[in-house]
Amino acid sequence: MRIRPIILTCALLALPTLAAAADPGRLQLPDFSALSKRATQSVDISLDPSLLHLASGVINSDSGGNGAEVDDLIKGVKGIYVRSYTFARAGEYSKSDVSAVQAQLLAPGWQPIVSTHDLKHGTDVDIYLRRHGDRTEGVAIIAAEPKQLTIVNIVGPIDLAKLAQLQGQFGVPKVGIAMSGQTKSASATAQAH
Amino acid sequence: MEADPVSVPATAPELPEPSLPVDARGARGAALARAQRGELAAFRELIHTHQGAVYALALRMLKVPEDAEELAQDVFVSAHRHLGKITSDAHLLFWLRRTVCHRAIDRLRRRPSQPPASLDSAEDVAQPEQEHDPLLERHLHNLVLRLPPVARAVVLLRYQEDLDPPEIADTLGMPLNTVKSHLKRSLALLRSACVGADGPIAAGSPP
Amino acid sequence: MTDDFDETLRRALRPVDPAGDFAARVCSRVEGGAPAAGASPSPSSSPAGRGGSVGQRALHSRWLPTALAACIVAGIGLIHMHEQALDAARARQAREQLLQALSIASDNINIVRGVVAREESPDS
Numbered sequence: 001m002r003i004r005p006i007i008l009t010c011a012l013l014a015l016p017t018l019a020a021a022a023d024p025g026r027l028q029l030p031d032f033s034a035l036s037k038r039a040t041q042s043v044d045i046s047l048d049p050s051l052l053h054l055a056s057g058v059i060n061s062d063s064g065g066n067g068a069e070v071d072d073l074i075k076g077v078k079g080i081y082v083r084s085y086t087f088a089r090a091g092e093y094s095k096s097d098v099s100a101v102q103a104q105l106l107a108p109g110w111q112p113i114v115s116t117h118d119l120k121h122g123t124d125v126d127i128y129l130r131r132h133g134d135r136t137e138g139v140a141i142i143a144a145e146p147k148q149l150t151i152v153n154i155v156g157p158i159d160l161a162k163l164a165q166l167q168g169q170f171g172v173p174k175v176g177i178a179m180s181g182q183t184k185s186a187s188a189t190a191q192a193h
Numbered sequence: 194m195e196a197d198p199v200s201v202p203a204t205a206p207e208l209p210e211p212s213l214p215v216d217a218r219g220a221r222g223a224a225l226a227r228a229q230r231g232e233l234a235a236f237r238e239l240i241h242t243h244q245g246a247v248y249a250l251a252l253r254m255l256k257v258p259e260d261a262e263e264l265a266q267d268v269f270v271s272a273h274r275h276l277g278k279i280t281s282d283a284h285l286l287f288w289l290r291r292t293v294c295h296r297a298i299d300r301l302r303r304r305p306s307q308p309p310a311s312l313d314s315a316e317d318v319a320q321p322e323q324e325h326d327p328l329l330e331r332h333l334h335n336l337v338l339r340l341p342p343v344a345r346a347v348v349l350l351r352y353q354e355d356l357d358p359p360e361i362a363d364t365l366g367m368p369l370n371t372v373k374s375h376l377k378r379s380l381a382l383l384r385s386a387c388v389g390a391d392g393p394i395a396a397g398s399p400p
Numbered sequence: 401m402t403d404d405f406d407e408t409l410r411r412a413l414r415p416v417d418p419a420g421d422f423a424a425r426v427c428s429r430v431e432g433g434a435p436a437a438g439a440s441p442s443p444s445s446s447p448a449g450r451g452g453s454v455g456q457r458a459l460h461s462r463w464l465p466t467a468l469a470a471c472i473v474a475g476i477g478l479i480h481m482h483e484q485a486l487d488a489a490r491a492r493q494a495r496e497q498l499l500q501a502l503s504i505a506s507d508n509i510n511i512v513r514g515v516v517a518r519e520e521s522p523d524s
Contacts, residue, residue, distance in 0.1 A: 041278060043504065045497045054487075055494035070502070082501045116515045125512050143508045152505045164509045166502055233427055240423040245415030252416060262418055267492070269426045330412040337413065352406070353413040384405060 023078055024109060025130045025138020025155040030100045032083050035149070038092045039085035047080045073162050079155035090122075090146035098144060101151060105140055122146050127160075222282055229276045236276070240269055243286060246354060247293050253349055254297035256338055264300070268293050290354060291364045294346045301342040329387065336386050340379055343367075347375040348383075432486065 036042045047055065056071050074080075085093065104110070105128045115126045123145040130138040139160065141152040224242075227235035247268055252261035268289060272279075279285045337348055343365075350361045358376065362369040 043500065045501045047494065047498055047501065051494045052498065054491045055498040058491045058495040070498070073502070074498070080498065080501045080505075082504055084504060114512050114516065116512050118515075125508055125515075127509070127512060139505075141505060141508050143511070150504060150508060152501070152508065154505065160509055163502065163506050164513060166506045233430065236430070237423045237427055240426055244422050245417045248418040248422070249413075249416040253413070258419075262422075265418060265422070266426050266429060270429050271496070273426075273430050326408065329408055333409055334412040337409075348409075349413060352409045353415065355410075380405075383409070387405075 023155050026079055027101055027104050027140055027153045029081060029083060035085045035093055035097060038087060040088050041086040043082055043084040045082040049078050052077060077154060077156040077158055081153040084150040086148045093149050225282055236273055243289055247289050249353060250293045250349055251297055253338060254345060264296055294365055298342050298346060336383050344375045344379045347372055348379050351376060
């Protein structure tokens with residue numbers, strides 16, 4: 001009789017591992033509700049395959065070429081997850097808030113492809129790719145500045161160059177969550193895609 | 194948390210309060226505060242206050258009443274999701290104008306080019322009551338609808354919403370000189386076309 | 401002349417209210433219970449006269465099953481429309497979130513590209 005709870009507990013504990021095995025490019029994002037409460041602006045987006053399919057259908061049904069561009073860009077993408085928090089003051093989040101995510105990116109499979117550090121403004125932007133052979137399994141972006149923290153995880157293959165070109169299109173103004181003061185004295189440690 | 198393509202800045206832009214009596218400004222601010230606390234009736238008041246501006250912008254941009262209705266509804270539904278980030282009634286109005294213009298321009302870019310036939314339906318729905326020179330006003334109204342989308346948005350924000358060029362630049366996210374250039378060219382076209390040209394007004398057509 | 405023209409243009413472009421009870425339609429969507437767009441239908445006309453004659457009672461009993469069946473079908477149709485409307489609303493929300501997510505990712509990639517480009521520039 002006691003075996004059942006043990007089996008159930010083991011199954012529940014194994015679920016994240018199983019999910020990770022199914023989608024190796026997916027990060028396990030921690031609960032950021034504490035950060036969200038302190039933030040003046042929060043973005044919390046979780047698009048799993050079903051929601052991506054739903055969104056893609058809406059874009060496709062619009063006439064014109066831009067919907068097809070987005071649809072083409074996310075073809076093969078299995079999930080998009082964004083957590084972004086803007087604070088009124090510096091120091092509202094700490095490195096430990098991000099360490100759980102960074103630890104996953106140190107695991108085998110994830111490769112840092114570019115890392116920019118602005119010592120003067122305390123701004124870091126790191127982009128990681130997870131690859132299996134020639135296939136991209138995921139992209140992770142961590143952008144940390146004194147008053148803003150942004151984490152983006154794209155599960156599946158995506159063309160970063162085409163993604164970069166999307167900025168400002170679709171009548172979507174460049175999102176107000178933009179880095180400030182990040183352009184000076186930064187040093188790149190690897191080539192961007 | 195839900196997100197909207199048009200972000201709400203963490204700090205509201207420095208916006209002049211609309212030219213209203215103090216009581217009216219206070220009442221609007223109170224309605225916003227109540228709506229932010231979740232009172233749907235208060236949000237309804239805000240809709241009543243701003244629906245004319247939002248719908249008229251949508252209608253004059255999209256020219257199809259059904260599309261304008263859908264866009265205007267979408268904008269207010271989005272506004273409700275982000276009420277917590279709005280700091281004043283002026284901020285709300287800024288956000289509404291910006292969102293409707295950007296989304297309308299986006300839709301127009303994705304539409305195949307349409308013949309000017311739809312001007313007829315726009316005429317019937319959008320024409321306000323005439324008090325002065327009804328024929329000229331009607332003609333001007335139709336000419337504005339024939340302007341290219343971005344130029345049309347600039348003219349609408351200037352003459353429908355009474356914004357000055359720096360405010361238009363903030364709303365549309367474009368340089369001030371670009372706004373002034375659009376205004377200058379569009380007004381020149383409208384003035385010269387007032388004598389009764391037919392056909393769409395192309396951006397590069399001579400006055 | 402310019403002032404007259406400007407004033408005429410302002411009069412031509414005065415705000416226009418949408419038809420019907422627009423606020424009610426928006427609030428219905430906010431509460432998640434109404435179709436996405438479209439003006440509300442005009443109020444239904446008042447019912448024709450009421451009577452208690454035998455003829456009307458017979459008419460009533462003959463048409464009642466049909467009317468009930470029609471109501472059930474209409475009810476099922478309304479539920480289906482309601483679900484479709486909710487699906488459409490969810491799809492639109494998913495689209496908005498997708499576009500914002502892509503914009504945020506794009507912004508950050510462009511920041512990095514800008515930094516790398518400056519680092520690689522011979523003038524930097």
